[in-house]
Amino acid sequence: MEKNCDILIKGGTVFDGSGTPGVAADVAVEGKLITAVGDLADWTAREIVDVAGKAVAPGFIDAHTHDDLAVIEQPELRYKVCQGVTTVVVGNCGLSPAPLGPRQEDIAPFTIFRGKDASPGGAPRYPTFGAYLDGIKHAQPWVHVVTLVGHNTLRAAVMDDLFRPANGDEISAMQAHVEEAMSAGADGFSTGLAYPPGLPAPTEEVIALAEVTASHGGIYCTHMRDEGLGLLDSIDETLDIGRRAKLSVVISHHKCSGKVAWGLSKQTLPRIDEGAKTQEVHFDLYPYTASSTGLMADWVEEAERVMIAGSEPVPEAAGRDLAELAAEWGCTVPEAVERLHPARAIYFKMDEADLERILAHPRCMIGSDGLPGDRHPHPRLWGTFPRVLGRYVRERGVIDLATAVHKMTGLTARVFGLERRGILAPGNIADVVVFDPETVIDRADYENPVRLPDGIERVIIGGEVRYEH
Ligand SMILES: [Zn+2]
Structure with missing residues (x-):
C-alpha cells in the first residue's frame, strides 16, 4: 500500500460518525477521498497536521x-x-426557489427568502427545479447540497388562490413539477403546513405529492401543521403520510411551541417511537428555545417575547424588541407588525426541558434552520453545531460527544441516503472537521448573532482545507 497522501491528520481522537466512542487514530486524505484511518506513524504527506x-x-x-x-x-x-x-x-418548510411562481411576493413565509442577499421581489426565480440545480452546479458552493422541492412553492406555482385546497388539475400540475424535480436530482419533498399557504392543504393533497416523491426513492420532510397544542395530531398526520405514500419522513425542528404546549415532548417521543416500529421516521432540532420565521401577527401572540430579525420598510428595527417598538411608536403590537411587514422575527416560546428531551432521543438529528438573509439573524445561523458540542455535551452533559457527532453526521447521512458521507472511513469523501472538545462553543447570541464560534479548528471539504481557526 502507498504510504503517502496529501494531508495527514495525526494524533487526534477520531469520532467516526457511527456513534461509537472516539479512538486514537490518524487520518489520511488523498485528493477528494479519505484513504486510511488508523495508526499511520510511518506515512508521509504533503501536509502533516498535528491534532493531539x-x-x-x-x-x-x-x-x-x-x-x-x-x-x-x-x-x-x-x-x-x-x-x-x-x-x-x-x-x-415547503419553501424552495423552484419552480418559479407568480404568487410568492409578500406572503409569509416566502418572505424568508427576501433578506439582504435575496433578489428583489422574493427569491423563487428558477422556472424548473432542474434550472435551480444547474444554478447550484454553476456556483460551485464549497459545501455539498441536498435539495428538497417545497409544497408551498409548488402551490404558488400552479394555484391562483393559495388559501384553499388544490383541485384535481392543480394536484396533477404539482405532481408533474415533483416528477421534474425528482428526475432532475432533488432528494425529496417538503411541506410547511403551519404557514398560511400550506395550511389549507388537506392530508390527501400532501400524500398525492409524496407518492410521486416515493416513486423516486425520495424523502418527506415536514414543518408540521401545528407545533403547539395540536402537536400530537400533527405527528399522527405525518406518520399517516409516510405510511400511505410509503416513504421515510423527517419531522422538521421538532419542538413544543408556546407555553400551553410545554412538556408535550413526553408524549410526542413515545408516539414517534411507536410509529418507528413499522416505518422510517426521524426528526431534527436546533439547540435554542426561540424560533425564527416571517413576522406574523398570529404567531406573535403565542410567544413570550418577539425580536425583529429584519424588516424591509424599517431596516433599523432589526435586533429590536417588538413590544418596545410598538410602545415607542404609540401603536398596538398588530399595528407595529403591519408597519414592519415584510419582516422576519425571533419568537421566544419553547422550554429548555423539551429541548433537552428531544435532543437526547436517538432519532434526533441536528439542523440549524438558520435564516441567512436577515440583518440581525437568529444566532442558530452561526452557532448551532458548536453550541450542541459545547453547551449540551460538555457543559450540560445531555448527550455524549460520540452521540452528538453521530446526530450531525452518520445518522443524517443514513436518513437522507447520502453515499460516502457522514462516516469517517477509507473510500469516503474527505469531509473532515477538527475541533477542540475542551473549548468548542458558539459565540453568537441574540444580542450579537454574527460571531464565529470557538474551538472549530480546521474544516476540510472534499479534500480542500476550507477553514482554519
Ligand atoms: Zn420550518
Whole structure:
C-alpha cells in the first residue's frame, strides 16, 4: 500500500460518525477521498497536521437549512463552514426557489427568502427545479447540497388562490413539477403546513405529492401543521403520510411551541417511537428555545417575547424588541407588525426541558434552520453545531460527544441516503472537521448573532482545507 497522501491528520481522537466512542487514530486524505484511518506513524504527506488532544470527525451535515439561495450567492457559506458544516439540506418548510411562481411576493413565509442577499421581489426565480440545480452546479458552493422541492412553492406555482385546497388539475400540475424535480436530482419533498399557504392543504393533497416523491426513492420532510397544542395530531398526520405514500419522513425542528404546549415532548417521543416500529421516521432540532420565521401577527401572540430579525420598510428595527417598538411608536403590537411587514422575527416560546428531551432521543438529528438573509439573524445561523458540542455535551452533559457527532453526521447521512458521507472511513469523501472538545462553543447570541464560534479548528471539504481557526 502507498504510504503517502496529501494531508495527514495525526494524533487526534477520531469520532467516526457511527456513534461509537472516539479512538486514537490518524487520518489520511488523498485528493477528494479519505484513504486510511488508523495508526499511520510511518506515512508521509504533503501536509502533516498535528491534532493531539483534538477531536476529528466527519464534516457536519446540517439537516435543516434555508441556504437555498445562499449556496449560489455566497458559495463559501462562511457562517456554516466555520461551524464544521460541510453538507446542507435545503428546500425545507415547503419553501424552495423552484419552480418559479407568480404568487410568492409578500406572503409569509416566502418572505424568508427576501433578506439582504435575496433578489428583489422574493427569491423563487428558477422556472424548473432542474434550472435551480444547474444554478447550484454553476456556483460551485464549497459545501455539498441536498435539495428538497417545497409544497408551498409548488402551490404558488400552479394555484391562483393559495388559501384553499388544490383541485384535481392543480394536484396533477404539482405532481408533474415533483416528477421534474425528482428526475432532475432533488432528494425529496417538503411541506410547511403551519404557514398560511400550506395550511389549507388537506392530508390527501400532501400524500398525492409524496407518492410521486416515493416513486423516486425520495424523502418527506415536514414543518408540521401545528407545533403547539395540536402537536400530537400533527405527528399522527405525518406518520399517516409516510405510511400511505410509503416513504421515510423527517419531522422538521421538532419542538413544543408556546407555553400551553410545554412538556408535550413526553408524549410526542413515545408516539414517534411507536410509529418507528413499522416505518422510517426521524426528526431534527436546533439547540435554542426561540424560533425564527416571517413576522406574523398570529404567531406573535403565542410567544413570550418577539425580536425583529429584519424588516424591509424599517431596516433599523432589526435586533429590536417588538413590544418596545410598538410602545415607542404609540401603536398596538398588530399595528407595529403591519408597519414592519415584510419582516422576519425571533419568537421566544419553547422550554429548555423539551429541548433537552428531544435532543437526547436517538432519532434526533441536528439542523440549524438558520435564516441567512436577515440583518440581525437568529444566532442558530452561526452557532448551532458548536453550541450542541459545547453547551449540551460538555457543559450540560445531555448527550455524549460520540452521540452528538453521530446526530450531525452518520445518522443524517443514513436518513437522507447520502453515499460516502457522514462516516469517517477509507473510500469516503474527505469531509473532515477538527475541533477542540475542551473549548468548542458558539459565540453568537441574540444580542450579537454574527460571531464565529470557538474551538472549530480546521474544516476540510472534499479534500480542500476550507477553514482554519
Ligand atoms: Zn420550518
